[in-house]
Amino acid sequence: YELSLTSNYVRDWDITDAVREFFQNALDQETQNSENTAYYNYDATTETMTIGNRLSVLSAKSLLLGHTSKNDNDFTVGQFGEGYKIATLVALRTGHPVTIYNYGKKEVWRPRMVKSRRYEGEQILTFFTEKHVFTSVPHNNLEITIENISEEEYHLIVETNLHLQEERGPVNSTLYGDILREERYRGRIYVNGLFITQLEGFEFGYDIKPALIDVDRDRGMV
Numbered sequence: 420y421e422l423s424l425t426s427n428y429v430r431d432w433d434i435t436d437a438v439r440e441f442f443q444n445a446l447d448q449e450t451q452n453s454e455n456t457a458y459y460n461y462d463a464t465t466e467t468m469t470i471g472n473r474l475s476v477l478s479a480k481s482l483l484l485g486h487t488s489k490n491d492n493d494f495t496v497g498q499f500g501e502g503y504k505i506a507t508l509v510a511l512r513t514g515h516p517v518t519i520y521n522y523g524k525k526e527v528w529r530p531r532m533v534k535s536r537r538y539e540g541e542q543i544l545t546f547f548t549e550k551h552v553f554t555s556v557p558h559n560n561l562e563i564t565i566e567n568i569s570e571e572e573y574h575l576i577v578e579t580n581l582h583l584q585e586e587r588g589p590v591n592s593t594l595y596g597d598i599l600r601e602e603r604y605r606g607r608i609y610v611n612g613l614f615i616t617q618l619e620g621f622e623f624g625y626d627i628k629p630a631l632i633d634v635d636r637d638r639g640m641v
Contacts, residue, residue, distance in 0.1 A: 420482050421535055424508055426542040432509045434568065438576050439613050440506035441470045441563055446582070446611055448472045450629075458559050459582070461573050468573070471562035476523030482546060503563070508544045516566045523560035527551045579614035581626060595631050599624035610634055 429436075445457035455474040461467075484501055507530050510517050519528035528548045535543040568576070577583040588601030599607070604624025608615045611629050 420479065420546045420548070421533070421537065422482060422484070422504060422508075422544045422546070423538075424484075424504065424544050426508070426512060426532060426544075428508060429505055432505075434510060434513050434515055434565075434572055435575050435579055437506040437509040437513070437515070438468060438470075438565065438568075439579060440502045441565070442580060442582070443611070443613055444502050444506075445470050445472055445475075446613075448475050450611075458562070461568070463570055463573070466566065466568050466570075468565045468568050468576075469562055470565075471520075471559040473559050474523075475561040477519065477521050477528070477561060478524075479548070504544070507546075510565055511544070514567055518564045518566075520562040520564070521548075521560075522553060522557065522562070525551060525553065581609055581612035596625060596627040599626060 442457075442459065445459065448455050449457040449472065452474065455472050457470075457472055459468070459470045462469075482504065484504065507517050511530060511532050517530055519530070521528055526548050528546050530544060530546045532542045533545040534540050535545075537543075581587065587599060587604075590600065591598040599609075600623050606618045606621040607624040608618060609624070609626040610632055612626060615634060
């Protein structure tokens with residue numbers, strides 16, 4: 420499946436942004452169905468990050484730009500139908516191979532950048548899907564692995580993801596989200612635990628519920 424995305428799409432994104440999108444999809448799926456638990460893990464030995472869901476299954480139509488199961492859902496961050504496709508593009512462009520274990524469909528998806536004859540030699544994000552018989556299937560129907568994530572890169576990912584932080588310091592929880600009172604969060608804006616932007620003139624940091632704030636497609640502006 421060739422996707423009509425140029426290799427330099429969202430050229431300012433790096434691996435931190437890509438992992439954020441994979442995380443966002445996993446968390447949104449859990450938001451839509453509490454039994455569809457999100458899963459994430461980082462193995463420093465293999466420099467591999469794994470993100471997935473207990474019940475999710477990817478279909479081929481999910482590769483269509485704009486296709487999303489989250490339209491008009493105020494409780495999810497993603498609304499644009501581009502998330503994991505763009506995340507995959509950025510990961511590959513920055514030297515981080517991605518493999519999607521679509522256990523629920525007995526498939527493995529291996530995306531690559533390919534010189535396309537259809538698009539006159541342009542490097543195009545292409546998903547190769549293959550049927551696969553798994554000798555053992557994990558607890559999760561869907562797992563996405565991102566390779567070559569160094570410990571330094573993982574540290575940056577943790578800084579932009581409250582779900583990966585063991586200690587947040589003093590927090591005030593409200594109907595609208597959390598007020599993060601520790602100094603390191605000053606002016607930092609998160610939505611559903613994922614970093615969006617940093618603003619001047621704020622004493623605290625804020626983790627706002629998705630239903631109460633709009634985020635642009637690039638997740639850089641609220």
